[in-house]
Amino acid sequence: MATIDSKVLQVIAVDMDEGVHSKVVYDITSGNNDQKFSLNANTGIITIRERLDYDTVSEYKFIVRATDSDPTRPLSALASVAIKVQDENDNAPHFPLTMYREAIEENSPVGTPVFMAHAIDGDRGLYGKLNYSVTEGEGKEKFRVDPETGLVSSLVIFDYESKNRYFFTLMAMDSGGKYATVQVQVDIESKDEYPPEFSQNSYHYTIPGDASIGYLVGSVHASDLDEGIDGRVVYQLRNSQSNFAINTTTGAIIIKSLFHREVSNRIRRELRNQELSLYVLASSGRPNSFKQFCCGRCSG
Numbered sequence: 001m002a003t004i005d006s007k008v009l010q011v012i013a014v015d016m017d018e019g020v021h022s023k024v025v026y027d028i029t030s031g032n033n034d035q036k037f038s039l040n041a042n043t044g045i046i047t048i049r050e051r052l053d054y055d056t057v058s059e060y061k062f063i064v065r066a067t068d069s070d071p072t073r074p075l076s077a078l079a080s081v082a083i084k085v086q087d088e089n090d091n092a093p094h095f096p097l098t099m100y101r102e103a104i105e106e107n108s109p110v111g112t113p114v115f116m117a118h119a120i121d122g123d124r125g126l127y128g129k130l131n132y133s134v135t136e137g138e139g140k141e142k143f144r145v146d147p148e149t150g151l152v153s154s155l156v157i158f159d160y161e162s163k164n165r166y167f168f169t170l171m172a173m174d175s176g177g178k179y180a181t182v183q184v185q186v187d188i189e190s191k192d193e194y195p196p197e198f199s200q201n202s203y204h205y206t207i208p209g210d211a212s213i214g215y216l217v218g219s220v221h222a223s224d225l226d227e228g229i230d231g232r233v234v235y236q237l238r239n240s241q242s243n244f245a246i247n248t249t250t251g252a253i254i255i256k257s258l259f260h261r262e263v264s265n266r267i268r269r270e271l272r273n274q275e276l277s278l279y280v281l282a283s284s285g286r287p288n289s290f291k292q293f294c295c296g297r298c299s300g
């Protein structure tokens with residue numbers, strides 16, 4: 001890195017005259033608008049006035065004039081000067097965030113894109129060209145990153161039920177060896193793979209004749225091999241059976257309202273003679289999730 005006041009070059013003009021007429025003074029006539037350089041009028045030495053940055057301006061061009069000292073008719077000559085600024089790796093890459101939090105659905109095929117990592121390097125040119133790699137972490141073998149684009153994709157098929165979160169470190173290195181790292185968290189998103197299964201095909205309950213509101217008729221139970229929200233079981237009565245209610249999470253069926261006197265007698269008669277069927281639906285409660293029905297039979 002060239003320092004301020006260091007000499008860049010010296011311009012020399014030769015004058016064939018003798019004496020005062022051969023004394024040459026120099027100045028810059030154009031091209032030094034931002035005053036990055038100064039020219040010593042007597043020696044012709046050009047020095048740096050301010051820090052030069054390849055990444056801002058990579059080349060300067062200006063015109064230097066040499067004038068002799070004839071007091072009446074000075075003669076002058078022009079020369080063009082080009083100064084190229086050498087590139088330096090003066091900027092380390094950095095990631096614009098402290099951590100990536102991303103997600104991929106379980107069962108997605110190998111090679112599924114997860115996200116695009118992007119680090120910033122203030123250098124233009126080669127020293128700003130970045131190379132991405134996955135360096136460490138439990139997810140190191142499970143994800144790859146495209147060295148040039150930073151696109152992270154999967155190397156395996158994930159199973160939410162086995163493990164639902166992975167961490168790894170991503171590195172961006174410039175061609176001068178300066179680098180930045182960032183932590184990546186990838187959550188495996190659940191998919192509904194299994195329907196709920198009832199512990200029995202049908203449940204049979206007996207209700208005593210004097211059963212009142214809140215009477216626990218019985219409980220149904222279903223289990224689901226999915227973990228997480230797709231493994232949750234939500235119970236519903238399929239028919240609008242206004243006299244019964246089911247607890248959506250426990251599957252407990254209770255009497256919600258007493259039967260109307262006439263209906264009551266009829267249902268009680270029915271219950272004495274035959275069975276009353278209730279259909280229970282189990283699902284995770286998510287839109288389009290797997291559903292399963294079972295039948296609860298009540299007799300008096």
Ligand SMILES: [Ca+2]
Nearest residue numbers: 091123127174
């Ligand atoms: Ca750099």
Ligand SMILES: [Ca+2]
Nearest residue numbers: 159160161193
């Ligand atoms: Ca699974």
Ligand SMILES: [Ca+2]
Nearest residue numbers: 191192193226
């Ligand atoms: Ca699942």
Ligand SMILES: [Ca+2]
Nearest residue numbers: 194224226230
């Ligand atoms: Ca399920």
